[in-house]
Amino acid sequence: MPEQNDAVFDISPDYDQPVFTGDGAFERNLSYCRRLKGNSSDILIRSFVLSDSRKCFIVCVDGMSDKDSVERCVILASRRFASDSGENKFIASDGVLQQFGVTEISETESLSDGYISALTGDVLVLIENEPKAFIFGYRSIESRSIGDSPLGGSVRGPHEAFTENLRSNTALLRRRISDPNFVIEGLEIGRRSHTSIGLCYILGLTNGELVNNVKSLLESIDIDIVSDSGELEQLLEPSPYSIFPQTDGTELPDVAASELCAGRVAVIVNGSPYVLLLPVTLSRLMKVSEDDYQRWSFASFVKVLRWICSVISVIAPSLYVAMVSFHPGMLPTDLLILTVINRLNVPFSSFIEVLLLELALEVLREASIRMPKNIGASLSIVGGIIIGDAAISAGLISPLLIVVVGVSTMAGFVIPSYSLASSYRLVKYLLLILAAAFGLAGLICGVVIWLSMLTSLRAFGVEYTAPLFPFSKKWALRGFIQPPADKRASRPEYFDPVDVVRYRKGDD
Amino acid sequence: MNNTREPLGFLPVFALALFATGMGVTGVVGGIRPEFIYAALPLLLAQSLALLLLLLAFRRGGYGDAFELLCASFSRPGARILLLLLGVYFAFRSAEILRSQSDCVSFYLLESTPPAVILAMLLITAFFAAFKGLRQLSGNVSLLLFFVLPLFVVIVVVALVRCDFGELRVVLQPSADYVGESVPHALAVVSGAESALFFLGLSKTKKDSGRAAVFSVAASAVLLTAMMLASVGTIGASGVCLERYPFIEAARQINIGGIALTERFDMPMLVVTLFVSIGRAAIFLFCGATAISAAFGTEKRSVVCLAMVPFVYALALAAGISSVGRVMDRVAYIGFFVIILLIFPVAAITSIFNGKKEKAS
Numbered sequence: 001m002p003e004q005n006d007a008v009f010d011i012s013p014d015y016d017q018p019v020f021t022g023d024g025a026f027e028r029n030l031s032y033c034r035r036l037k038g039n040s041s042d043i044l045i046r047s048f049v050l051s052d053s054r055k056c057f058i059v060c061v062d063g064m065s066d067k068d069s070v071e072r073c074v075i076l077a078s079r080r081f082a083s084d085s086g087e088n089k090f091i092a093s094d095g096v097l098q099q100f101g102v103t104e105i106s107e108t109e110s111l112s113d114g115y116i117s118a119l120t121g122d123v124l125v126l127i128e129n130e131p132k133a134f135i136f137g138y139r140s141i142e143s144r145s146i147g148d149s150p151l152g153g154s155v156r157g158p159h160e161a162f163t164e165n166l167r168s169n170t171a172l173l174r175r176r177i178s179d180p181n182f183v184i185e186g187l188e189i190g191r192r193s194h195t196s197i198g199l200c201y202i203l204g205l206t207n208g209e210l211v212n213n214v215k216s217l218l219e220s221i222d223i224d225i226v227s228d229s230g231e232l233e234q235l236l237e238p239s240p241y242s243i244f245p246q247t248d249g250t251e252l253p254d255v256a257a258s259e260l261c262a263g264r265v266a267v268i269v270n271g272s273p274y275v276l277l278l279p280v281t282l283s284r285l286m287k288v289s290e291d292d293y294q295r296w297s298f299a300s301f302v303k304v305l306r307w308i309c310s311v312i313s314v315i316a317p318s319l320y321v322a323m324v325s326f327h328p329g330m331l332p333t334d335l336l337i338l339t340v341i342n343r344l345n346v347p348f349s350s351f352i353e354v355l356l357l358e359l360a361l362e363v364l365r366e367a368s369i370r371m372p373k374n375i376g377a378s379l380s381i382v383g384g385i386i387i388g389d390a391a392i393s394a395g396l397i398s399p400l401l402i403v404v405v406g407v408s409t410m411a412g413f414v415i416p417s418y419s420l421a422s423s424y425r426l427v428k429y430l431l432l433i434l435a436a437a438f439g440l441a442g443l444i445c446g447v448v449i450w451l452s453m454l455t456s457l458r459a460f461g462v463e464y465t466a467p468l469f470p471f472s473k474k475w476a477l478r479g480f481i482q483p484p485a486d487k488r489a490s491r492p493e494y495f496d497p498v499d500v501v502r503y504r505k506g507d508d
Numbered sequence: 509m510n511n512t513r514e515p516l517g518f519l520p521v522f523a524l525a526l527f528a529t530g531m532g533v534t535g536v537v538g539g540i541r542p543e544f545i546y547a548a549l550p551l552l553l554a555q556s557l558a559l560l561l562l563l564l565a566f567r568r569g570g571y572g573d574a575f576e577l578l579c580a581s582f583s584r585p586g587a588r589i590l591l592l593l594l595g596v597y598f599a600f601r602s603a604e605i606l607r608s609q610s611d612c613v614s615f616y617l618l619e620s621t622p623p624a625v626i627l628a629m630l631l632i633t634a635f636f637a638a639f640k641g642l643r644q645l646s647g648n649v650s651l652l653l654f655f656v657l658p659l660f661v662v663i664v665v666v667a668l669v670r671c672d673f674g675e676l677r678v679v680l681q682p683s684a685d686y687v688g689e690s691v692p693h694a695l696a697v698v699s700g701a702e703s704a705l706f707f708l709g710l711s712k713t714k715k716d717s718g719r720a721a722v723f724s725v726a727a728s729a730v731l732l733t734a735m736m737l738a739s740v741g742t743i744g745a746s747g748v749c750l751e752r753y754p755f756i757e758a759a760r761q762i763n764i765g766g767i768a769l770t771e772r773f774d775m776p777m778l779v780v781t782l783f784v785s786i787g788r789a790a791i792f793l794f795c796g797a798t799a800i801s802a803a804f805g806t807e808k809r810s811v812v813c814l815a816m817v818p819f820v821y822a823l824a825l826a827a828g829i830s831s832v833g834r835v836m837d838r839v840a841y842i843g844f845f846v847i848i849l850l851i852f853p854v855a856a857i858t859s860i861f862n863g864k865k866e867k868a869s
Binding site for chain 2: 326329330434437438439440441442444446448449451453454456457458463465468469470471
């Protein structure tokens with residue numbers, strides 16, 4: 001038995017233990033696997049004797065491999081194979097494939113690699129006097145069924161979302177893009193987790209340089225465990241200290257498929273329902289799938305509204321502080337009187353007042369995420385109505401501020417990307433501090449700093465602020481206005497796709 | 509100079525040149541008369557011609573940046589000394605803009621805040637906008653342009669529509685003496701195209717940069733003229749002469765019926781001048797840092813830019829002392845004329861000469 005502190009497996013990428021051959025090889029292979037198994041109760045090692053008297057053992061993980069298939073196909077079929085063949089030979093995988101009825105089978109000369117495959121759900125099969133190990137694809141991991149996205153779907157459009165299962169997710173994409181050029185390249189990241197990654201792109205459409213960049217970046221990641229795509233996202237970001245998200249993501253397969261067709265690359269991480277989309281631009285983060293499904297007129301209206309809301313969500317509280325604290329003379333007289341009446345009994349400065357309310361909202365938001373679902377709704381009522389009302393009655397905050405902060409918070413929810421909305425929340429505090437210190441001048445300086453943060457970002461060769469900077473006449477307008485479907489004939493040029501044409505009008 | 513060699517399209521070049529010339533709004537400080545535009549417009553025209561010369565120099569010589577151009581036009585040590593002087597000149601200009609704007613902010617928005625604090629805030633913002641290089645800087649001014657230009661155009665158009673055209677007759681009767689006197693102030697307001705030395709060579713195509721350079725100066729000229737006319741028409745020629753910040757005071761008088769979002773329409777005007785001033789100071793800061801780093805042959809432009817911040821701050825504070833202010837003004841005039849009357853023409857002639865020599869060989 002290994003000591004508790006001793007590692008039984010060398011996780012360095014160079015480590016390789018070939019399948020033992022020669023005298024006593026089977027026992028050595030078996031003892032190697034048993035040593036690795038150690039005290040783990042979920043790893044199953046079953047050894048048995050084939051009818052030709054050769055010994056055989058399998059390694060699989062309880063709960064990750066399909067037990068029925070393992071028992072029915074591996075054990076029974078292997079016995080049948082030996083008796084049916086009449087030969088005491090077990091030669092090639094083709095023979096195994098025929099006899100075992102396995103659709104996914106591979107051979108390996110590396111025992112360590114075979115063992116890792118078994119830990120990811122496959123079944124490792126080792127037979128006496130065979131120089132190779134066989135890996136049967138019998139993965140069967142329980143996972144959530146396909147349903148609506150918890151992040152919110154769309155009124156018009158498909159209602160299915162990605163799950164935590166890589167293969168379900170790739171199938172959802174493949175169902176939408178049945179193009180032979182659509183590639184889902186398999187990669188593995190994580191010295192310990194061996195997390196499967198699907199790198200998706202369309203040959204002849206996606207820029208090859210972009211694909212190579214993403215692939216080499218993924219391959220260069222040397223980390224022990226990747227738990228979620230969020231972790232991978234941060235490792236892929238070229239400017240890790242920036243507060244803005246540098247990858248986009250979605251839980252909706254229709255969005256992922258549409259973005260792949262726009263010339264972007266998707267990265268699916270096994271165990272995460274959130275698929276990463278690269279590269280990203282600010283205008284892409286402000287886009288929702290419904291823009292394409294709705295009539296152009298309403299979609300354009302909503303698009304413009306979304307941009308206005310994103311600005312309101314960041315600026316409104318700081319503008320309130322700047323105006324009330326520094327420049328009340330700039331407010332129209334009626335509004336000024338209203339503000340003064342509202343703030344008459346408030347004991348705090350407008351900055352403290354805004355800060356308190358904003359922080360209370362942050363607490364409420366964070367608590368409602370962590371709370372069990374059935375308490376969450378009650379908490380919203382308690383926090384939003386009861387505490388808010390009590391705070392106004394007690395004269396701690398002014399009703400006008402409730403309107404300002406409420407509008408700003410609601411406007412923040414209009415931003416489609418959760419990561420971008422979170423970043424904007426931070427920008428809001430920066431502007432708030434500057435406005436509290438320097439009024440309107442501070443707010444303007446804050447806006448310049450905000451813009452500077454945006455323009456300094458560039459990921460995978462694409463400017464974050466494209467198509468406004470670098471400016472593209474056609475695409476800049478499309479960031480705000482949705483053209484009719486037959487006018488959306490080309491793909492975004494800032495992604496530099498190989499195939500630019502998206503839509504062709506048929507000849508009459 | 510991490511990313512300063514990336515080509516720029518029409519919009520970034522246009523935005524940089526427009527912000528560099530202040531859009532005709534920054535730095536207009538009291539005591540001016542309507543004849544001011546007769547001094548400012550020839551200066552803008554001169555800058556436009558100088559830009560065309562510079563463009564010719566860059567295109568004929570195929571130079572990528574100011575250092576290459578100056579090395580070809582002067583000797584290598586000469587180019588280094590020139591660049592160092594240019595660095596100091598742009599530091600002075602940046603300080604001058606920031607000082608002027610901090611006075612304006614102090615006057616209208618933050619009466620009780622010490623100007624030194626406002627100055628520090630503006631300088632830090634300008635540094636933030638410039639330190640990562642030309643790509644970021646051009647991106648900032650391009651994005652700001654989308655916001656500032658429409659807002660300014662609305663102010664100007666509303667002001668022109670609402671103004672008293674009878675007052676404008678004064679503008680058509682300029683006093684020749686006063687035009688001459690206005691030149692120094694006009695220089696501070698509209699000069700800045702000389703900063704193109706550090707970005708015009710990077711424009712994507714000859715057509716793009718040519719158009720951008722001419723249009724930007726023309727836009728500044730149009731905006732300045734329109735704002736001056738609107739101001740004279742709104743607060744009268746005497747008002748323009750008496751008010752400390754005539755353009756902002758003119759904007760204060762404007763009101764669009766039914767859209768009284770602010771009691772005073774000077775708030776949008778203050779927003780415009782603040783954005784333009786910060787952008788302009790950032791451009792000069794970038795030019796100064798690029799010139800000094802090229803003079804010393806270092807690639808660490810961001811570090812030089814950071815090192816310039818206390819220097820510019822000290823200069824801007826010193827500008828408050830009248831004698832220092834006068835020296836700074838002189839440096840600005842001399843620098844401007846040296847650049848557009850000496851450096852640009854010499855560079856253009858040298859590149860034409862070199863081009864002919866290459867053809868002959």
